[in-house]
Amino acid sequence: MSKTWRPIWQFIATLSLFYSFTHSPSTAQSLTGRWVGVTTEYDLDAFCPLPVYMDFNADSTWQLGLIDESAAPRTGRWARLKNDSLRFNEATYAPELVTLQGDRLRIGRVQPMTFRRFRAMPMKRETVWARLVGQVWQSDSVQFRFGADGRVALRNRRANTQTIHYAEVLALAESAFLVVRGNPNGRAGDIRIFWQVVGNDVGVIRLQNDSEKPEILRWVGALPANESLQSTQFQPCANCYGMDPTFFAGYVNELNKRKLLSLFRQQYKPVDVPDQSGVITLKFVRNCAGEIGPISLQQLDTNYKRRPFDKRVSDQLMGIVRNHLPGSLFGDNDKAPSHDQTVTFTIRLVDGRLTDLF
Amino acid sequence: MKMALLFALVVVGIIAPCRAQPGRNAGDETLGHIATTLWFNSHPDQILFGTNMRRQAIRFDTMPQTGENLHQRAMFEPDMETAIALLEKSTQLDPKLHNTVGWSYLVAYHDYPRALYHLNAYDDLTPNFDDMDNMAPVSYLKGLCYRNMGNHTEAMREFSRGIDSLVRKHGVEWVNYKYFVSRAISYSALGQFDKALIDLDLATRNCTHDSPLILYHKGRVFEGQGRPTDAKRAFTDAKFFWQANNAKGISQPEDDYNLVLEDDIDEALKK
Numbered sequence: 001m002s003k004t005w006r007p008i009w010q011f012i013a014t015l016s017l018f019y020s021f022t023h024s025p026s027t028a029q030s031l032t033g034r035w036v037g038v039t040t041e042y043d044l045d046a047f048c049p050l051p052v053y054m055d056f057n058a059d060s061t062w063q064l065g066l067i068d069e070s071a072a073p074r075t076g077r078w079a080r081l082k083n084d085s086l087r088f089n090e091a092t093y094a095p096e097l098v099t100l101q102g103d104r105l106r107i108g109r110v111q112p113m114t115f116r117r118f119r120a121m122p123m124k125r126e127t128v129w130a131r132l133v134g135q136v137w138q139s140d141s142v143q144f145r146f147g148a149d150g151r152v153a154l155r156n157r158r159a160n161t162q163t164i165h166y167a168e169v170l171a172l173a174e175s176a177f178l179v180v181r182g183n184p185n186g187r188a189g190d191i192r193i194f195w196q197v198v199g200n201d202v203g204v205i206r207l208q209n210d211s212e213k214p215e216i217l218r219w220v221g222a223l224p225a226n227e228s229l230q231s232t233q234f235q236p237c238a239n240c241y242g243m244d245p246t247f248f249a250g251y252v253n254e255l256n257k258r259k260l261l262s263l264f265r266q267q268y269k270p271v272d273v274p275d276q277s278g279v280i281t282l283k284f285v286r287n288c289a290g291e292i293g294p295i296s297l298q299q300l301d302t303n304y305k306r307r308p309f310d311k312r313v314s315d316q317l318m319g320i321v322r323n324h325l326p327g328s329l330f331g332d333n334d335k336a337p338s339h340d341q342t343v344t345f346t347i348r349l350v351d352g353r354l355t356d357l358f
Numbered sequence: 359m360k361m362a363l364l365f366a367l368v369v370v371g372i373i374a375p376c377r378a379q380p381g382r383n384a385g386d387e388t389l390g391h392i393a394t395t396l397w398f399n400s401h402p403d404q405i406l407f408g409t410n411m412r413r414q415a416i417r418f419d420t421m422p423q424t425g426e427n428l429h430q431r432a433m434f435e436p437d438m439e440t441a442i443a444l445l446e447k448s449t450q451l452d453p454k455l456h457n458t459v460g461w462s463y464l465v466a467y468h469d470y471p472r473a474l475y476h477l478n479a480y481d482d483l484t485p486n487f488d489d490m491d492n493m494a495p496v497s498y499l500k501g502l503c504y505r506n507m508g509n510h511t512e513a514m515r516e517f518s519r520g521i522d523s524l525v526r527k528h529g530v531e532w533v534n535y536k537y538f539v540s541r542a543i544s545y546s547a548l549g550q551f552d553k554a555l556i557d558l559d560l561a562t563r564n565c566t567h568d569s570p571l572i573l574y575h576k577g578r579v580f581e582g583q584g585r586p587t588d589a590k591r592a593f594t595d596a597k598f599f600w601q602a603n604n605a606k607g608i609s610q611p612e613d614d615y616n617l618v619l620e621d622d623i624d625e626a627l628k629k
Contacts, residue, residue, distance in 0.1 A: 040395060044412040052392055064393060070385025074393050089393060091400035108399020111410065188384055254611065255619050279467075281438060304442040346438070348468065358468040 030100055031056040031078075031086075034173070035115035036067075036196065038104075038210040042111050048240035049194040050113055051179070053172060062088045067177055067194065068170055104210070116210055118173070121198045125169040125176040128197050128205070132167065132178075136220040137205065145223055150187070152180055153229040161232045165192055165239070178207060183237040184230070185289055192239035236340045237288035252345050260345060261357040267320045268354045273310045276352035277302050280309060280317060283344045286325075295321055309349070317347060411436070425452025429459070442467075449476065456480035457496060464503060465614070474503040486523075495520035498537055502615055505540070510547040517541035535561035536613045539575055543616065546579050554579045567603065570596040571612045574623055593626045 037050025055063040056078055065073030078088035084095040099106045103117035132146045138157065144167070145153040152167035166187040170177045180193035198214055199206030206214040252260065278301040285293040295318050301307040308314075348356040411434050418431035425448040432444035445459045460476030463469045477500045490496070501516030517540055524533045538561035545554035558579065561572050577592035600620050603610055611617055 037392075040392070043410050044416070050392065052389070064389070064396070066385055066389050068385070070383065071389040072386075074389065089396050089400075091397050093400045094402055097400065097402065107396065108401075109403070110398045110401050111395050113396060113399060190388070254614070254617055255621065258617075258619070258621075279438070298438060300439055304439050306439055346467075356468050358466075 031098075031105070032058050034118040035105055036118045036172075037194075038114040038116050040111055040113050046240075049191050050115070051191045051194045053118065054115060056088070064089065067172055068179065114210065118175075120173050120175050121196065122174045123176040123197055123200060125171045128176045128178070128200055129169040131200070131205065132169070134223050136223050137217040138220050139215050139217055143220070144217065145227070145229060147223065147227075147229050151184075151229050154180065154192075162229075163235045164229050164231050169197070181239070183235060183239070183288070185237060189237060190239050234285075234291060234293040235287065236285055236293065238340050252343060257345065257357055263324060263326075264317075264320060264347065264354055264357060267324050268316060270354070271310055271312045271316070271352040273312070273352055276310055276313055277350050278307060278309070279304070279346050279348050280314065281344065281346040282317060282321060283342070284321065285340050285342050287340045292322060292325070310352075313349065313352060423451070425449065425455050429455055432462075449479070453479070453483050456483065457499075460496075461499060464499060464506075468506070470503045470506045474500060474507075477503065494534075494537070495523055497523070498540070501540065501544070505544055510544040514541060514544040514548065517544060530560065531564060533560075533564060535563075535565040535569070535572070536616065538564070539571060539613070539616050542575055542579070546575070546582060549582070551579050551583045554582075567608060568595075568599040569612060570600040570603065570610070570623065571616060571618050573599065574618045574626065575616075577626055590627070593623055596623045597627060 033056065035054045035056070037052040037054070039047045040050050041047050051067045053063075053065055053067060055061070055065075057063070060077050060079060062076045062078035063073045064075075065071075074089070076088065076090065078086065080086055081092065086093045086095075086098050093107065097108055105115040105117070107113045107115070132144075133150075134148050135146055137144045137146070141157055143153075143155040143157055145155060145162075146167055147153075150166050150168065152165055153162045154165060155162040164184040165180045166182040167178065167180050170179050176197040178193065178195050178197055179191060181187065181191045182189040195207035195209050195215060197205060198208040203219045205217040207217060208214045278299065280300075281298040282295055283298075284295040287293065297314055297318070299307055299309050299314065346358055347354055348358070415431060415434040418427055418434065421427045428444045428448040428451065432441045432448065435441040435444060445462060449455045449459050456476040457480040460473045460480060463473035463476060467473075477496050481496050481500070484496075497516045498520035501513045501520065504510075504513035504516060517537065521533055521537050521541060524537075538557040542554040542557035542561070545551070545557060555576070558572055558576050562569070565572060573592050573596035577589045577596065580586075580589035580592055596618075597620075600610065600623060611619055
């Protein structure tokens with residue numbers, strides 16, 4: 001290339017680069033189409049499946065619907081405003097709150113929600129379901145034991161523990177989605193797994209969640225006919241605490257604190273051992289069936305430094321929770337009895353005697 | 359920490375009713391919850407009080423270690439040992455925080471000697487004994503500490519300091535009726551029923567609604583005076599207004615420091 005032409009080529013390259021920046025498809029244009037929910041990040045360690053689809057249609061209509069269509073979709077309009085903000089869901093989202101990376105859409109910072117672009121993969125849900133029911137399938141980490149009645153045991157292959165839920169295959173725009181939800185007590189409840197079925201081959205079912213790499217389920221064999229699917233340990237009814245109004249939890253109202261104090265005063269026998277003063281915080285989950293999960297204790301001395309109490313003190317307190325806590329204690333103020341409750345309260349002890357509960 | 363949980367309930371209070379309206383099925387509730395969360399995500403900040411406890415804790419960790427920041431950070435700390443250490447350190451960096459830290463010990467931890475230590479430290483730092491930083495004179499909070507430690511004589515003295523300072527500054531009609539109830543309880547515990555009744559009358563005058571709290575304590579004073587008929591009438595009125603206030607949507611119980619629940623009124627009526 002001669003020196004004469006170099007500035008001209010440089011000018012053309014710069015111009016095309018500038019053009020590509022200024023005339024690339026805007027966020028609004030790229031948003032058009034159907035999106036499928038992936039997760040809601042309720043907190044740093046609380047990610048929950050987001051079982052919805054969201055449509056940004058070319059005719060400016062917007063729709064948010066549940067994957068199982070159990071509720072009428074929310075509808076409205078969407079628009080890109082002059083300052084590049086987006087308007088939908090009766091709210092205005094500043095440009096930095098809606099980020100698009102390839103086929104991944106992330107909305108918000110308070111409890112960020114992630115969506116992926118929906119790609120239709122025509123598949124009959126009945127066909128997929130027929131392959132799952134009464135069979136055992138497994139991925140690298142989880143074994144799915146599908147019962148004939150719709151129940152499914154999710155077995156952690158490393159820990160060899162299992163929880164019980166209900167499975168179904170739902171259809172959305174001729175595509176099939178494997179949904180695992182609920183708990184041993186029923187199908188009703190929040191969703192634990194929500195994956196699109198993207199491949200249905202011999203001995204292998206491919207499921208797509210967020211990542212580009214699909215989750216691969218391999219066929220293991222038929223579920224033994226006489227196997228009764230049961231949890232191997234305490235199972236909360238909710239699969240995701242973020243969806244549960246008691247997530248913030250642990251709060252015991254004043255009436256119940258007083259009932260608890262009265263119960264502990266009746267049941268607790270003072271322990272005559274020196275140096276048994278301080279506070280013990282008890283925390284546990286009581287599931288919707290009234291079962292109490294593992295109880296965690298934080299034991300502190302009078303200066304709020306960690307210390308172990310005599311086991312006759314700590315075991316007695318846990319025993320009272322396990323054996324004497326009436327089911328009705330937390331029922332009176334509970335608007336959603338099908339939900340789990342996380343209960344936290346602290347007991348103050350002076351010389352092995354119980355003096356306060358807060 | 360417990361304080362954070364209390365604030366969290368405010369948000370739950372906003373969200374939960376949206377989700378539990380009669381006639382809505384579970385799907386409506388779920389979609390409503392998701393739409394609400396999506397709506398919250400139009401908020402520009404990374405925080406929304408009552409949500410994101412762990413995320414907010416980390417946010418405070420990255421901020422300068424001022425007393426105020428450490429104090430706020432303690433509110434998002436679930437581990438009591440760490441939370442208490444943060445509270446104590448916050449008062450070293452900013453001694454004015456002795457007041458709110460004392461209040462935290464009083465309300466959230468029921469550690470009355472520690473609360474008193476911090477409230478005294480705050481009182482010593484400020485030029486007037488009746489300094490108000492939050493909602494109550496420090497003397498009033500000290501009175502509550504003494505009362506919870508069983509020292510009603512000292513409690514009554516501190517309540518009076520708080521109340522008298524407000525009367526001098528603003529007039530008796532501007533004193534919160536709950537302060538008079540607190541002092542009446544201490545008078546009553548000391549057997550000074552006439553003074554207790556005067557305080558409860560002053561409380562009645564300053565309260566803008568019919569208060570089961572005042573009526574219940576009047577009943578208790580009448581009992582102490584050996585007037586069972588008057589006591590019964592006061593308890594009956596307390597029960598009536600408890601239910602009436604519920605119907606009107608008035609938040610009950612009225613006072614976390616002087617907790618009177620419907621159960622207490624029922625118990626008193628049974629006697």
